[in-house]
Amino acid sequence: MIKEIVTDIEFLQQPCEAATADDASVAQDLFDTMQSMDGQCACLAANQIGERKAIVAYEENGQLYAIFNPAIKQGFIPYKTREGCFSLPVDSEVRRFKRAIITYEILKDGQLVPRQRKFADWTAEIIQHGIDHCNGVLV
Template sequence: MTVKTIINNQLTLSQKSVPATQDDLQDAIDLRDTLVAHQNQAAGLAANMIGVNKSIIAFYVGPLAIVMLNPKIISVKNPYLTEEGCLSLEGMRPTQRYKEVEVEYQDMQMKKHREKFSEFTAEVIQHEVDHCQGKII
């Protein structure tokens, strides 16, 4: 298990991630391991939060740590306002999210998927995909 340091540098976090490939699977494993190590503080992480500029996110669905490579939100429903925290930032910040999202992504075998998520899981995915796009709440 490899646990990486969480990056707080706003310049690093504001850079748009590049697509992940088969060569980035170790980074995806490191991201998942780092999320598991911070399970009491974080519901999700993006690769740039551990200093890897690749489009990879990890998040929890119940007790399972899920990894998505190259996630793209393709549809959203039901906007709402909320406040979120971030392991890379101090305090809570207001943001708009959607209660339902549909995501296209690749799994750890690079197989493509299209899946719908709702409620808190959808919110976490949106937060981490924003990280991949260089957006900070």
């Protein structure tokens, strides 16, 4: 289901709860909402659609992915950049890593399965943005 983007700062600043396999519909809502934005959205966190669950959906090479309970395990090559956000009216300067090892879970056969992957460049940046949202950090 397509959801409205949340702009309530107090809501967005609250850290998300751990997601479970029962939250699969939230991931689908993230996909539906992203697809409704005509290619203008590379990443959304669940709290941006009103669900306080640690789920991030992102686009990579034309494919949408949902990761549950993501965390930065290690970051490499820090840099500063300006990012916009659908939930906030202004761009912010943030610190990101050009490459980052992310731990997360994926939904497979109705269960969450742990994964770890090294992300780079744009994909690493947008996932870090989503992780910030999950942690209640506004950018």
